[in-house]
Amino acid sequence: MTDTADEDLERLVGRAGAALNLQCRAAHQELEQTQLLLADATRKLLDSFHAANRELAGLGAGEAALRVEQNLLAASQHLQFSDLVGQLLATTEQRVDALLLVSQRLQELVQAMRAPTTGPQVQGAPLTGQKDAFLEAIAALESCGESRVRQRSTQAGGIELF
Amino acid sequence: MKKLVLTVDDSAAIREMLAYVLKSAGHRVIEAEDGMDGLQKALGHRVDLVITDQSMPKMDGITLVKALRALPQYQRVPILLLTTESSDSMKEEGRSAGATGWLVKPFDPNKLIEVVEKVTR
Numbered sequence: 001m002t003d004t005a006d007e008d009l010e011r012l013v014g015r016a017g018a019a020l021n022l023q024c025r026a027a028h029q030e031l032e033q034t035q036l037l038l039a040d041a042t043r044k045l046l047d048s049f050h051a052a053n054r055e056l057a058g059l060g061a062g063e064a065a066l067r068v069e070q071n072l073l074a075a076s077q078h079l080q081f082s083d084l085v086g087q088l089l090a091t092t093e094q095r096v097d098a099l100l101l102v103s104q105r106l107q108e109l110v111q112a113m114r115a116p117t118t119g120p121q122v123q124g125a126p127l128t129g130q131k132d133a134f135l136e137a138i139a140a141l142e143s144c145g146e147s148r149v150r151q152r153s154t155q156a157g158g159i160e161l162f
Numbered sequence: 163m164k165k166l167v168l169t170v171d172d173s174a175a176i177r178e179m180l181a182y183v184l185k186s187a188g189h190r191v192i193e194a195e196d197g198m199d200g201l202q203k204a205l206g207h208r209v210d211l212v213i214t215d216q217s218m219p220k221m222d223g224i225t226l227v228k229a230l231r232a233l234p235q236y237q238r239v240p241i242l243l244l245t246t247e248s249s250d251s252m253k254e255e256g257r258s259a260g261a262t263g264w265l266v267k268p269f270d271p272n273k274l275i276e277v278v279e280k281v282t283r
Contacts, residue, residue: 042174042175043174046174046175046178049178049182050178050182053182069186072182073183073186073271073272074271076179076182076183076271077179077268077269077270077271078268079175079179080175080176080179080267080268080269081268082173082175083171083173083175083176083246083267084246084267084268086173087217087246148217148245148246148247149246150246150248151246151267151268154268155268156268156269156270156273157246157248157265157266157267157268157269158248158265158266159263159264159265159266159273159277160253160263160264160265161262161263161277161280161281162256162257162261162262162263162264
């Protein structure tokens with residue numbers, strides 16, 4: 001490639017790294033905000049659940065009390081959604097953080113490539129460091145595993161006794 | 163006969179829902195936030211059943227099962243793994259560690275009570 005083509009490619013890669021970095025930062029913040037909202041809503045739902053259960057004691061043993069009890073039991077299954085969603089968010093956050101690191105390392109690599117050099121021996125050493133850091137970030141991204149959460153609803157899971 | 167159940171989970175929602183369901187059925191409940199906390203509480207009480215999550219900080223559920231099974235007083239106590247994971251390989255790992263059963267979240271409260279009655283009979 002010519003020098004001009006190299007420069008164009010560097011600019012393109014640099015622009016992609018900057019855009020990726022910006023969006024990953026925003027996604028990270030949004031995930032944090034979602035986790036805060038989830039934690040707050042879960043705590044309040046659990047408190048309301050326990051308050052309703054305390055009220056149940058005052059209803060005696062009639063049909064109304066039985067209906068409330070059945071609804072609370074059903075709610076005890078569906079309130080478990082917060083654990084499933086929390087685990088999914090944590091996995092997504094790890095993935096976004098790994099992407100964020102790749103974008104940072106990519107930008108550092110492009111900056112190092114653009115830096116003025118006085119000769120090949122001076123140019124080689126810092127670039128090797130940036131490339132290694134970039135490759136490490138890619139390896140960390142590649143190692144992000146699949147989420148353990150497969151559930152798509154709060155339908156009860158299976159039971160297996162050994 | 164009512165039992166003393168140790169529940170181990172890093173999710174407050176799961177711990178609180180387990181406690182609600184188990185207490186509704188007349189059982190007593192001790193809660194622990196992770197495997198290490200669970201092991202310490204198991205050592206301090208005479209527990210009839212352990213229900214533990216798998217993925218937790220400090221110590222995971224399968225490591226807790228192995229640690230409990232290494233203790234003479236926990237060799238016959240039923241231990242249920244209650245987790246989001248449902249892969250056959252993980253279940254096999256749990257079974258090999260000495261778990262009594264594998265329950266996938268979310269649990270059905272009525273079925274949980276049936277299982278508790280069955281394994282503690």
